[in-house]
Amino acid sequence: MISGSLYLDHAATTPLLPEARAALLEGFARWANPSSPHASGRAARAALEDARDRLKAALGWSGEVVFTSGASEALAIALTRCAQPLAAISAVEHDAVLRLAGDAPRWPVGSGTGLVEAGWAVPTGLVAVQQANNETGVIQPLDRVAEEIRAGGGWLLADCAQSAGKIALPDADLIALSAHKFGGPIGVGALLVRNWAMLRPTGGQERGYRPGTENVPGVLAMVAALQAGNDWLAHALRLRCRLEAELVAAGAGVVSEQAPRLPTIGAYRMPGRAANAQLIRFDAMGIAVSAGSACSSGSLKASHVHSAMQQEGASEVIRVSLGRETREADVDRFVSVWKDVASP
Amino acid sequence: MIYLDNQATTPLAPEAREAMLPWLGGPDSSGFANPHSPHRPGRMAAAAVEIAREKVAALLPPGGRVVFTSGATEALNLAIAGCGARTIAYSAIEHAAVSEPCRAVDPAAVELAVDSDGLIDPAISLPSGVELVCVMQVNNEIGTIQPVAQLAERARAAGALFLCDAVQGAGKLAPPEGADLIAISAHKLYGPKGIGALWVRDGVRLEPLMRGGGQEGGLRSGTLSPALCAGFGAAAELALRKMAEDEAHLRALWQAARAALPGFTLNGSADQRWPGNLNAWHDGLDVARLMSDLRTIAFSAGSACASGSGKPSHVLGAIGLEDKKTRSSIRLGFGRYTRMSEVVEACTQIAAAADAQQEFGVAGHD
Numbered sequence: 001m002i003s004g005s006l007y008l009d010h011a012a013t014t015p016l017l018p019e020a021r022a023a024l025l026e027g028f029a030r031w032a033n034p035s036s037p038h039a040s041g042r043a044a045r046a047a048l049e050d051a052r053d054r055l056k057a058a059l060g061w062s063g064e065v066v067f068t069s070g071a072s073e074a075l076a077i078a079l080t081r082c083a084q085p086l087a088a089i090s091a092v093e094h095d096a097v098l099r100l101a102g103d104a105p106r107w108p109v110g111s112g113t114g115l116v117e118a119g120w121a122v123p124t125g126l127v128a129v130q131q132a133n134n135e136t137g138v139i140q141p142l143d144r145v146a147e148e149i150r151a152g153g154g155w156l157l158a159d160c161a162q163s164a165g166k167i168a169l170p171d172a173d174l175i176a177l178s179a180h181k182f183g184g185p186i187g188v189g190a191l192l193v194r195n196w197a198m199l200r201p202t203g204g205q206e207r208g209y210r211p212g213t214e215n216v217p218g219v220l221a222m223v224a225a226l227q228a229g230n231d232w233l234a235h236a237l238r239l240r241c242r243l244e245a246e247l248v249a250a251g252a253g254v255v256s257e258q259a260p261r262l263p264t265i266g267a268y269r270m271p272g273r274a275a276n277a278q279l280i281r282f283d284a285m286g287i288a289v290s291a292g293s294a295c296s297s298g299s300l301k302a303s304h305v306h307s308a309m310q311q312e313g314a315s316e317v318i319r320v321s322l323g324r325e326t327r328e329a330d331v332d333r334f335v336s337v338w339k340d341v342a343s344p
Numbered sequence: 345m346i347y348l349d350n351q352a353t354t355p356l357a358p359e360a361r362e363a364m365l366p367w368l369g370g371p372d373s374s375g376f377a378n379p380h381s382p383h384r385p386g387r388m389a390a391a392a393v394e395i396a397r398e399k400v401a402a403l404l405p406p407g408g409r410v411v412f413t414s415g416a417t418e419a420l421n422l423a424i425a426g427c428g429a430r431t432i433a434y435s436a437i438e439h440a441a442v443s444e445p446c447r448a449v450d451p452a453a454v455e456l457a458v459d460s461d462g463l464i465d466p467a468i469s470l471p472s473g474v475e476l477v478c479v480m481q482v483n484n485e486i487g488t489i490q491p492v493a494q495l496a497e498r499a500r501a502a503g504a505l506f507l508c509d510a511v512q513g514a515g516k517l518a519p520p521e522g523a524d525l526i527a528i529s530a531h532k533l534y535g536p537k538g539i540g541a542l543w544v545r546d547g548v549r550l551e552p553l554m555r556g557g558g559q560e561g562g563l564r565s566g567t568l569s570p571a572l573c574a575g576f577g578a579a580a581e582l583a584l585r586k587m588a589e590d591e592a593h594l595r596a597l598w599q600a601a602r603a604a605l606p607g608f609t610l611n612g613s614a615d616q617r618w619p620g621n622l623n624a625w626h627d628g629l630d631v632a633r634l635m636s637d638l639r640t641i642a643f644s645a646g647s648a649c650a651s652g653s654g655k656p657s658h659v660l661g662a663i664g665l666e667d668k669k670t671r672s673s674i675r676l677g678f679g680r681y682t683r684m685s686e687v688v689e690a691c692t693q694i695a696a697a698a699d700a701q702q703e704f705g706v707a708g709h710d
Contacts, residue, residue, distance in 0.1 A: 005374075005384065005385070007371070007377070007385060009377075009378070009381055009383065009386075012377070012378035012380075012381045012386070013376065013377060013378035013381075013567060014376070015369065015370045015371040015373070015376040016368050016369070016370060016376060017370075018370060021368055021370070024368065028356050028361055028536070031353060031354075031355050031356055031531075031537070032347075032349070032352070032353060032642065033349070033352035033353040035352070036349055036352045036353075036642065036644060037635065037644070037645065038349060038635060038641070038642035038643060038644070039345065039639055039640075039642060040345055040347060040349075040642045041349070041352070041642065068414075069413075069414030069415075069418070069538060069566060070414075070566045070567060071566075072554050072555075072556040072557070072565045072566035072567075073414065073418075073554055073566060075556070076553060076554040076555070076556075094556065094557075095555070095556045095557055095558065095565070096554075096555065096556030096557065096565060096566075097556075099555035099556055099558075099565070100555050100556075178567075180378075180567060180569075185368070185569065185571065186378075186567050186568070186569035186570070186571065186572070187414065187538045187539065187567075187568075187569035187571075187572045188538060202444065202448070203440065203444050204417065204440065204441070204444070211417045211421075211440070211441060211444070212414065212415045212416075212417030212418060212441070213353060213415060213417070213529075213531060213537055214537070215414075215415075215536075215537045215538030216537065217536070217537065217538075218537070218538050279382065279383070282383075283382075283383045283384055286384070287383075288377070288381065288383035288384065288385050288386065289383070290381060290382075290383070323371065324371070325371040
């Protein structure tokens with residue numbers, strides 16, 4: 001980190017784990033094209049297929065795996081090439097889903113909680129509901145959601161970009177994930193699909209479901225990051241409890257406080273201070289946090305996530321996200337700057 | 345292992361590897377942020393991406409912008425599906441990353457024939473009403489260099505956009521003149537896998553394939569990797585600097601290989617070619633057997649993408665080579681890091697093995 005700076009934006013991206021870095025560098029040395037039939041190519045192919053098996057084992061996934069350039073691509077494949085047409089998405093999906101969803105019906109979320117409403121008449125087809133929200137950390141009840149979707153013969157597409165590698169994968173039919181959210185490199189991800197019949201192929205690599213030379217070093221590093229485990233999350237949860245107790249005492253509002261949330265993400269409202277103004281102050285103090293997602297920050301439009309859950313004072317909410325190396329002293333430093341920014 | 349498959353992929357240049365390392369840092373470094381984050385580490389990452397973009401742009405013509413993608417396949421798909429053309433013509437020797445998306449958009453897409461040298465006639469007539477013409481700069485299987493500048497001019501006169509797959513030519517030759525869209529890939533020019541770019545001429549409108557965070561001016565959503573961008577940029581910079589030196593080296597290798605393979609007949613033009621590629625056939629040669637005999641030499645029987653498929657090469661078919669000769673063809677791909685001694689050693693072994701096959705016979709194999 002820059003000297004004196006504090007990174008609390010791990011939901012945007014998190015540092016590469018040493019295990020992943022080692023695997024990436026090893027992968028750079030094993031650079032042959034896995035589609036080549038000669039010995040070097042076959043060795044690259046073997047490494048790729050071994051990584052596929054290890055990824056499935058690490059995630060407890062028994063279906064198929066398509067390696068992609070990241071979650072945006074995995075979602076684009078699922079949304080445009082699924083054997084069932086898109087029937088609905090939750091109102092709090094990431095833009096990567098939202099902007100490919102056209103006018104598909106939005107599954108409403110509860111105000112204040114951000115959880116998809118029970119009893120909504122789910123249309124039949126492909127339904128996209130994320131596992132954990134990138135802005136609030138709210139974890140959707142996907143077991144119940146999957147049941148409701150499947151009752152009508154539909155399939156669940158779960159965007160697990162924020163949750164994969166942190167909590168157990170949901171019982172979904174299609175799952176998108178991104179390596180750089182769990183300590184792997186940027187530029188690689190995967191689409192998990194229960195069986196090939198759920199997708200239309202295009203030809204090319206990845207059994208005809210994703211053309212393009214495979215990023216073998218990236219894949220090896222992604223799997224190494226998954227295999228590094230997530231023991232640190234219990235510590236992250238303790239840190240976040242400490243953070244929230246302090247912030248609430250200082251007058252903050254905690255978004256979706258009552259909903260199940262990922263231990264690493266919190267969204268907090270500082271009444272009377274615009275989020276963008278807060279960010280400038282935090283940035284000047286060397287603290288990296290964000291308002292909503294990284295991709296949309298910088299834009300002035302209101303977060304659709306906060307609008308969907310009728311969040312009060314949405315324009316005053318910032319996101320703090322913790323990582324593996326976040327320490328108690330970091331939390332305390334953030335709280336002290338927060339109080340400074342909040343003071344009249 | 346002697347690696348002679350540089351059209352399938354190239355080794356990572358040490359300079360490119362070095363350029364990536366600062367962006368593969370752990371929590372104690374400054375090199376891991378999301379380049380789309382507005383905070384300071386994010387802005388530093390964004391600056392690295394923009395520096396890399398300038399370096400990649402230096403390989404491409406002026407008057408356009410560079411959109412980073414996950415590779416050339418994505419860049420080509422974005423160009424073909426995103427440009428809005430309904431009527432397409434593409435050369436008969438295009439890579440599947442061009443022909444497949446073309447046929448998906450226009451099932452009646454017209455194939456532009458090549459001659460027996462593997463070259464398109466620059467005066468070839470384009471189908472009427474064509475909206476997109478796709479011709480590659482350097483063919484990946486036989487190395488022939490297409491007259492893309494003239495073809496781009498023809499396309500423009502016909503009111504069509506011109507897409508050039510410059511994967512095999514980028515960083516090796518001057519960029520194609522007159523193209524509206526150019527796709528390139530880092531791992532074919534000694535950069536990392538997982539990144540490529542689409543060059544888009546100013547004023548050409550595209551619709552994105554991947555939507556989401558709205559990165560790359562809304563044309564390509566998805567978090568950009570500062571590491572992959574920096575590696576691509578360093579590889580591009582190096583390629584530009586070493587362009588003449590690399591070509592002279594490859595020309596020497598090509599001539600040595602040709603001399604060491606007297607029983608082989610060249611596929612594709614001898615003059616209009618990139619010297620990093622040598623595709624040739626030998627009478628009666630069983631390529632599968634040759635490959636299993638010569639396990640320490642990495643070479644190819646066709647394009648790597650098609651190699652596992654068992655399908656005969658569409659490129660060798662397009663130049664009119666008989667099936668028997670196609671099946672007896674090998675592709676050798678030389679690169680910057682291939683040594684003369686390796687080429688001589690490998691070609692001597694290949695020639696000896698081919699002669700031995702003929703001597704002891706492989707009757708029945710055909």
